[in-house]
Amino acid sequence: MKYETYPKMKDSGFEWIGEIPKDWHIDKIKYHYEIVSGKVLQSKQKSSEEKLVDYLTVGNVLWEKINLKKSNQMWANEHEIKKIGIKNNDLLICEGGEAGRSAIISGIKNKCIVQNHIHRIRPKDELSNQFLMYMIEFFNSIKFLETIIGRVTIASLPRLTLANLPMIVPEYEQEKIAEFLQMEIKKIDESIMKNKELGKILNEKKHTTINNAVTKGLDHSRVMKDSGVEWIKKIPKGWDISSLGKHCNEIQDMDHQMPKKTDSGIPFLSISHVVGSDEINFNEAEYISERDYQKFLKKIKPEKNDILYSRVGTICEARLIREDRKFAFTYNVVIIKPKKILNSSFLFHLLNSEIIKERVKFLAPKTTHPFLGLEDIKRIQIIIPDIKEQKKIAEFLDEKIPQINSIIYKNELRVKKLNEYRQSLIANTISGKICITN
Numbered sequence: 001m002k003y004e005t006y007p008k009m010k011d012s013g014f015e016w017i018g019e020i021p022k023d024w025h026i027d028k029i030k031y032h033y034e035i036v037s038g039k040v041l042q043s044k045q046k047s048s049e050e051k052l053v054d055y056l057t058v059g060n061v062l063w064e065k066i067n068l069k070k071s072n073q074m075w076a077n078e079h080e081i082k083k084i085g086i087k088n089n090d091l092l093i094c095e096g097g098e099a100g101r102s103a104i105i106s107g108i109k110n111k112c113i114v115q116n117h118i119h120r121i122r123p124k125d126e127l128s129n130q131f132l133m134y135m136i137e138f139f140n141s142i143k144f145l146e147t148i149i150g151r152v153t154i155a156s157l158p159r160l161t162l163a164n165l166p167m168i169v170p171e172y173e174q175e176k177i178a179e180f181l182q183m184e185i186k187k188i189d190e191s192i193m194k195n196k197e198l199g200k201i202l203n204e205k206k207h208t209t210i211n212n213a214v215t216k217g218l219d220h221s222r223v224m225k226d227s228g229v230e231w232i233k234k235i236p237k238g239w240d241i242s243s244l245g246k247h248c249n250e251i252q253d254m255d256h257q258m259p260k261k262t263d264s265g266i267p268f269l270s271i272s273h274v275v276g277s278d279e280i281n282f283n284e285a286e287y288i289s290e291r292d293y294q295k296f297l298k299k300i301k302p303e304k305n306d307i308l309y310s311r312v313g314t315i316c317e318a319r320l321i322r323e324d325r326k327f328a329f330t331y332n333v334v335i336i337k338p339k340k341i342l343n344s345s346f347l348f349h350l351l352n353s354e355i356i357k358e359r360v361k362f363l364a365p366k367t368t369h370p371f372l373g374l375e376d377i378k379r380i381q382i383i384i385p386d387i388k389e390q391k392k393i394a395e396f397l398d399e400k401i402p403q404i405n406s407i408i409y410k411n412e413l414r415v416k417k418l419n420e421y422r423q424s425l426i427a428n429t430i431s432g433k434i435c436i437t438n
Contacts, residue, residue, distance in 0.1 A: 003428075003434035003435065003436065004434065004435045004436075005433065005434060005435055006021040006022070006432055006435045008021070008022040009021060009022060009432070010022050012026055012168070012431075013026060014026065014166060016142055016144055017166075017168065017431055018431065018433075019432075019433075020168060020431060020432045021170070021171075021432040021435075023170075023171040024168060024169060024170050024171060024432055025169050026166050026167070026168060026169070027166070027167055027169050028163065028164055028165065028166060028167065029132070029162060029163055029164070029165050029166075029167045030163035030164060031124075032123060032124055032125060032127045032167065032169070033091075033121050033122065033123055033124060033127070033132065034121070034122045034123075034124055035119050035120075035121055035159050035162060035163050036083065036084055036119065036120045036122075037084075037095065037114075037116060037118070037119050037120075037159045038055070038084050038113065038114035038115045038116045038117065038118045038119075038120070039055070039074070039076060039080055039084055039113060039114070039115060039116060040115070040116045041055075041074055041115055041116075042074045042075045042076065043074065043075070044075065045075045046075065047077070049077045049078070050075040050076060050077050051075070051076070051077075052073040052074070052075060053073060053074065053075075053076050053081055053111055053112065053113055054071045054072070054073055054110055054111065054112040054113070055071070055072060055073065055074050055076075055112065055113045055114060055115050056071060056086070056092070056112060056113075056114050056115065056118065057072075057114075057115045057117070057118070058094045058095075058096055058097035058098075058101070058115075058117050058118060059097070061092050061093075061094050061097075061101055061102065061103050061118060062101065062103060063101055063102070063103065063137065064102075064103050064104075064133065064137070064185075065103050066092065066103045066104075066105050066106070066107075068107055068108070071112070074113075074115070076113055080113065081111055081113055084113045084114055084120060085111060085112065085113050086105055086108060086112050086113065086114060086120055087105070087108060088105055088106050088107070088108050089104060089105065089106070089129060090104070090105045090120050090121065090122060090129070091103075091104050091105075091120075091121035091122075091129040091132060091133055092104075092105060092114065092118050092119070092120060092121070093118070093119045093121060093136060093157070093162065094117065094118060094119075094157070095116070095117045095118060095119055095156060095157050095158060095159070095162075096117035096155070096156055096157075097117065097155075098155070099145065099149050099155040099156055099157035100136055100139065100140050100145045100149070100157055101140075102133050102136045102137070103133065104129055104130060104133060119157075119159055119162060126174075127169075127174055128174040128175050128177075128178045130178035130179075130181075130182065131170075131174040131175075131177055131178045131430075132167065134177075134178065134181050134426050134429075134430055135167060135168060135430050137426055138426050138427045138430045138431070139165070141423045141426065141427060142427065145157070148161060148165070149161075168430060168431060168432070170432065173436075173437055176436060176437055177429055177430070177436060180429065180436045181425070181426060181429055181430075184425060185422060185425070185426070188418055188421065188422045188425070189422075191418055192415055192418045192419065192422075195411055195414050195415045195418070196415060198411055199408060199411050199412065199415070202404060202407055202408045202411060203408065205404060206401060206404045206405070206408070207353070207354045209397070209400055209401065209404065210349055210352065210353045210354070210397060210401065211353050211354055211355050213349070213393050213396060213397055214346070214349055214350045214353050214355075214383060214393060214397075215232065215235060215353070215355060215383055216235070216236060217236050217239075217385060217389060217393065218392060218393060218396055219236075222236050222237065223236070223237045224236055224237065225237045227239075227241050227383075228241065229241055229381060231355070231359055232355070232381070232383065235383055236385070238385070238386065239383060239384060239385050240383075240384045241381055241382070241383060241384070242381070242382060242384055243378060243379050243380065243381060243382070244336070244377065244378060244379070244380040244381075244382050245377075245378030245379065247338060247339050247341060247342045247382070247384065248336055248337055248338050248339060248342070248378075249337045249338070249339055250300065250335070250336075250337040251334055251335070251336050251337070251374055251377055251378055252299065252300045252334060252335055252374070253299075253300075253311075253331045253333070253334045253335070253374065254296050254299055254300060254328060254329055254330070254331055254335075255295065255296055255299055255331065256331045258330075259288040259289070259292035259295075259296075259328070260288070260289070260292065261286045261287060261288060262287045262288055262289050263287065264287050265287040265288055265289050265290060265293070266287060266288050266289070266290060266292075266293040266326050266327060266328060267282050267285035267286075267287060267325075267326075267327040267328075268285060268286045268287060268288045268327070268328050268329065268330075269281075269282075269285050269308075269327060269328070269329040269330065269333070270285075270286070270329075270330050270332070271310055271312065271313060271314065271330055271332040271333055273285050274308050274310055274317060274319050274329070274333050275310050275314045275317040278319075278401075278405055279319065279322075280308065280319045280321065282325075282327070285327070288328060292328075293326065293328055296328040300335055302321055302327060302328075302329070302335055303321065303324060303337075304321055304322065304323055304324045305320070305321065305338075305344040305345075306321045306335050306336060306337050306344070307319065307320055307321070307335070307336040307338070307344065307347060307348055307351065308321065308329065308333050308334070308335060308336075309333065309334050309335075309336055309351065309377065310332065310333055311332060311333065311334055311371065311372035311373075311376075311377065312332035312369070312370070312371050312372075313332065313369060313370060314370075315360070315361065315364060315370045315371070315372050316351070316356075316357045316360045316361060316372075317352070318336075318347075318348050318351035318352050319348070320344060320345060320348040334374065334377060336377075340387075341387055342384070342387075342390070343387060343390035343391050343394050345391075345394035345395075345397075345398055346385075346390035346391070346393055346394040347382070348394075349393070349394065349397045349401070350382055350383065351380075351382075356380070356382070359380075359381070360372070360376075360380055363376070364376065
């Protein structure tokens, strides 16, 4: 949509804001808004004058939304409740957590205060809380908050820092700008939500397509039998269940010593290059020397139709090596070399099926950082049709899954562009680059 612009502009004095309309000016937040910070959590009563009262934490404050489903209570006296109490239409801004995250409160029915690390904002004059909320969001989108927020162990936006932030002050259009943004952003958010819901449906379709193909085959009229495995249940007659290790020539990792990185040479894959997308990402790989590469080859050599399998952190992601090329990889990934009785593409889809992934994750050691040993991977139970049927299933999925992935990618791109448009609309409206008064 093309919007009108203001007829006359002037330099704002801030490079990151650029020009603003001639009749607008820059001021400090403290001259137009009252800023009150919350109370340190008090879990025990200290005097008879204190009583339990609801309070909100930074966890309740989302961007443009307050979550009132979760609230706790602390002890406070009447003076504190009056001083740091909140009411509908107050603006809350996080000091800690994701510093600057802000939203306007609504739906408050009982007395409620804010914990420290939240600032309660109220206008001193006729200015709009909604306008200030969008302006803080604009500051966040251009990374301005990052430049002024103190960082020690966590980000922090103290009250005095917030009070002295510059703010853009329109001549008279604050309410109109806030109303316009609220209306337009609602439309954008509805579109984003619809596309995200579509994304969920597409991903479910993808997982269902893979699961059905690798556990039931392509002919759904065939006779089924009990697999003898509770979590697999029934499989087509003539199929078998066995461990992955029995049907592979080798399941191995590379040297655990990290090589020195070079500016060019042989691609070296980290786990992010394996799990970040549906295919191995060689484009962003680092490089090692030919000498170090040859050292890696003494243990195992990756070849076409082998499978890379993630085993640390983000586990259970399989990627098929589709071409012969020289590369090495981190020990956080293992290489699987299937025997001739196991089609590589079929195995790739099978290992990526939700039924296998969920089972492997369930059996994996319960640690804060998930890890699969070589023996854990060898013991993975897999479903095995005869080799001809494996090939048919693989050919079907090799054609079908990229089609679904293409639609998923386009949908994700739409969501990305809508979010970018959302940010740019807020930035351009708040800074007066577009005129909405007409």
